Amino acid sequence: MKLDSFIxxxxxxxxxxxxxxxYAIKGKDYSILIDTGIKAMKAPVLDLCNEVKPVxxxxxxxxxxxxxxxxxxxxxxxxxxxxxxxxxxWIEDLELHYREFCIPGEHLPxxxxxxxxxxxxxxxxxxxxxxxxxxxxxxxxxxxxxxxLALPGHKLEEVGFLEKNSHTLFMGDVLLAIAAPFFHGFQxxxxxxxxxxxxxxxxxxxxxxxxxxxxxxxLEKGQAKEAIRNSIHFLNExxxxxxxxxxxxxxxxxxxxxxQKLNRQLEFRGYAMLEVQVEELIEDKKLGKENGKIFRx
Numbered sequence: 001m002k003l004d005s006f007i008x009x010x011x012x013x014x015x016x017x018x019x020x021x022x023y024a025i026k027g028k029d030y031s032i033l034i035d036t037g038i039k040a041m042k043a044p045v046l047d048l049c050n051e052v053k054p055v056x057x058x059x060x061x062x063x064x065x066x067x068x069x070x071x072x073x074x075x076x077x078x079x080x081x082x083x084x085x086x087x088x089x090w091i092e093d094l095e096l097h098y099r100e101f102c103i104p105g106e107h108l109p110x111x112x113x114x115x116x117x118x119x120x121x122x123x124x125x126x127x128x129x130x131x132x133x134x135x136x137x138x139x140x141x142x143x144x145x146x147x148x149l150a151l152p153g154h155k156l157e158e159v160g161f162l163e164k165n166s167h168t169l170f171m172g173d174v175l176l177a178i179a180a181p182f183f184h185g186f187q188x189x190x191x192x193x194x195x196x197x198x199x200x201x202x203x204x205x206x207x208x209x210x211x212x213x214x215x216x217x218x219l220e221k222g223q224a225k226e227a228i229r230n231s232i233h234f235l236n237e238x239x240x241x242x243x244x245x246x247x248x249x250x251x252x253x254x255x256x257x258x259x260q261k262l263n264r265q266l267e268f269r270g271y272a273m274l275e276v277q278v279e280e281l282i283e284d285k286k287l288g289k290e291n292g293k294i295f296r297x
Contacts, residue, residue, distance in 0.1 A: 003218065006144060007168070008052050010044040012037070014215075017179030020066055023170055023212055024048050025163070027140025030056035033080065034161060034170050035214065038069035039123045045070045049078055057138060058082045059146075060128075061172030062155040063090035065097070065121040067214065072124030081129040083136075085150070086157025088128045094119055102268045107252045132159065146170075151199075153192030154185070162202075167209035174199065175227045177215035178234055182265040184215075185273030189235055190280055196228050237262060242277050246287050248295040251278065 002008050008024045022037040022045055031052040037045050049055045055078040061067055063084060068091055074080065082091070090097040098119055104110035134150040138161075145164040151174050152158060160171035174195055177184045186192045202208040203221055211224040219227055238258070245257040255274050259266050278294060281287040288297045 003212075004166075006141070006166075007212070008048060009212075010037070010041065010048045012041055012044075014038075014066070014177075015180065018177040018215055019217065021212065021214055021217075022048065024052045024055070025140060025144060025146065025170075026052040027144050028142070030054055030140050032057045032059060032138060032140055032146065033074065033078075034059050035061055035067040035172065036070035036074050038066050038121045040069075040121075042070050042073050042123065046073060046077055049074060054078070055080045056140070059132070059138070059148075059159075059161060060084040060091065061160060061170075061214070062158040063087035063097070064155065064173070065101070065118055067172055069122045071122070071126040075126045082126055083130050083132045084128050084157075085132050085148070085159040087155065088131070091128055092125050094122055094125050097122075103272060104268075107255075108268050108271055134159075151195045152188060153195045154187070156187045156191070162208065167207060169199070169202070169208045169211045171211065172214045174231075175211070175213045175216055175219075175224075176231050176234060178230060182267050183238075183259075183262075183270035183273050185238075185269055185276075186235075187272075187276055188280070189239065189277050192235060193232065196231055200225065200228050238273070238277055239281070242274060242281060243286060243296055246278075246294045246296045248293045250292055251275065251294060254278070254294055 006026050009021055011019050011021045014020050023034045025032045033055050058080045084091060132148050134148060136148040138146040143165055146161045149160045149162055151160045154173040158172055160169055162169050209221055211219040241258045241261045245254045255271055258274055259270055264270055282289055285297055288295050
């Protein structure tokens, strides 16, 4: 499907209120695919690659399963080079990806169902050809200039891509899928706030006029600012819930209490996110920890 003269896309609905978009940029010299979706999207993603061929580059916004799910199929079909900003082992070793993402342990038991759910989103590992960082630019046409932006928050090494001439920002999960029943969380709350503020500044100065995010429909300026406000509201809710639950309790008790307060499933994404939030609040001297118990300061 075509969004405009050079942007093509495909999408699925992962769950109510949570779409997943995969975008391609068609240039005169070559084309670029941004993320590869999930394994169940193989046919439409390969159709998208065929629609804009030749695909020379695949740019990974971040190494979560729903953004790298058709990597192997795309690589086999196009021979494209893969670029990512970090977490390369999660792209190149899916067993390691599962263990470090799902963190099975005492409070997060492993199961064949969970393993199938997560690993079943991906069709195979691929080698990452090059690491990208802030400022790296791709030019599939003389009039298309796609510059890498570092957008840490949801994932520490997450990146987006700003097309200068159309003022379009392509991004992964910086704008969260808040409608999900689990915590679609972060690896740094502090960094997430900085990233959201940076994007809003770009909108205000005219550098960004449209955002194409993985879990949102295309967002014009006003819609993008509203989505940013919603993500900041989510961050505030999480911080407030963590502080109010810090009643001299062990972490797993706090985790369960926060999930209940914010009506989220008890699972690994929320567990990892809340560990980060607690650590940052301790650094900010809003919480303390002694003998394994977390308390308000």
